[in-house]
Amino acid sequence: MAYTEKFAQLIEIFLRHKNGKLGMRSAAIAQFILESGRGSSELARLHNNFAGIKWRPEMSSVATKVTVDAPSETADFCHFDSIENFVEGYWRFLGRKPYKGWKDHADDSYRFIDFIGPIWASDENYPKKLKALIGEADGLISAHGVSHQTDGGDDHGNDGAPCCEGMVSDYFSSTLEWEKPTVQWDPSPFNWSRGGTEIDTIVMHYTTSRNLSGTVSWFKDSKNVHKTAAHYVIGRDGTIVQMVKDEDACTHGNSQNKRSIGIEHSAKTGDAMTAEQEEASAALVRWLVQEYEIKLERVIGHKCAPRSTSCPGDLFKKYGATSASDCNEVTTAIQRWLREKVFVQENLLVA
Numbered sequence: 001m002a003y004t005e006k007f008a009q010l011i012e013i014f015l016r017h018k019n020g021k022l023g024m025r026s027a028a029i030a031q032f033i034l035e036s037g038r039g040s041s042e043l044a045r046l047h048n049n050f051a052g053i054k055w056r057p058e059m060s061s062v063a064t065k066v067t068v069d070a071p072s073e074t075a076d077f078c079h080f081d082s083i084e085n086f087v088e089g090y091w092r093f094l095g096r097k098p099y100k101g102w103k104d105h106a107d108d109s110y111r112f113i114d115f116i117g118p119i120w121a122s123d124e125n126y127p128k129k130l131k132a133l134i135g136e137a138d139g140l141i142s143a144h145g146v147s148h149q150t151d152g153g154d155d156h157g158n159d160g161a162p163c164c165e166g167m168v169s170d171y172f173s174s175t176l177e178w179e180k181p182t183v184q185w186d187p188s189p190f191n192w193s194r195g196g197t198e199i200d201t202i203v204m205h206y207t208t209s210r211n212l213s214g215t216v217s218w219f220k221d222s223k224n225v226h227k228t229a230a231h232y233v234i235g236r237d238g239t240i241v242q243m244v245k246d247e248d249a250c251t252h253g254n255s256q257n258k259r260s261i262g263i264e265h266s267a268k269t270g271d272a273m274t275a276e277q278e279e280a281s282a283a284l285v286r287w288l289v290q291e292y293e294i295k296l297e298r299v300i301g302h303k304c305a306p307r308s309t310s311c312p313g314d315l316f317k318k319y320g321a322t323s324a325s326d327c328n329e330v331t332t333a334i335q336r337w338l339r340e341k342v343f344v345q346e347n348l349l350v351a
Ligand SMILES: [Zn+2]
Pocket: 204, 205, 206, 252, 302, 309, 311, 312
């Protein structure tokens, strides 16, 4: 079999990673062989993406988004700056919600394939194709001189190493899965049905006032003739008040109401978010994006709803947009905020 030089490097880096000793490692390598054509695919050559890993917001700290015409489809994939980042990205991708439970199948390549195969690819023959490559993967592992670490094992590529169980739990102690931040529930009567429309958008607002309780009262006040409200209002001190259930719609974002979650931030014109408020807002957006699989470009400012308004004011002035900015400038600033603040974390993987 002919492998590219990069592919050979990948195997070495992958096996050197702590998780590279797991029983399912032959299955992962089989994925790399199949998805990258032994390193020859465009995704592998230009983007260090050896597993056809799709773009997801949770990948932001190890990857950037690139649109590629892959043989299967034109889609947004992950671009990795290095093979090391790809290997981290592979574990991170698996740590996402759709693969929850993979650790229960991490001791054996065949069981692992049966578990992740149907989620990873729509091709129903994908698991069969991977299993056919396990022998080749095992050969690559042996060639890298790590087979001596195995301890008996079985004919399914499971090396039976006693180390694995502990390693999986190490990994999972630091896996992705963002919790919903603590909120105070203070319901507004101004809500209505989404009529079956799915949530795919977050609209960011500012209240024009620093007074959280004033806004919360207004969203329940009979004098509020337009019956405006928001799902969440975040105070200057980082308190989050939820006023409308996510499953219901409310009037905050014009044409976007049915599909969106509205987040108000207490702030006067000229105010950026306070540190506490920014922390709370980031935690909330992180969880919403994960929960409803919202694309990052669908986190928008009220101006882009679209509406002639100063909203979201100067919340994002550290990121380059003020109340005088147009929708494009606000969008750029929010996307910068998402990359630099919301989805940047310390390395979540085991050391
Ligand atoms: Zn607004």
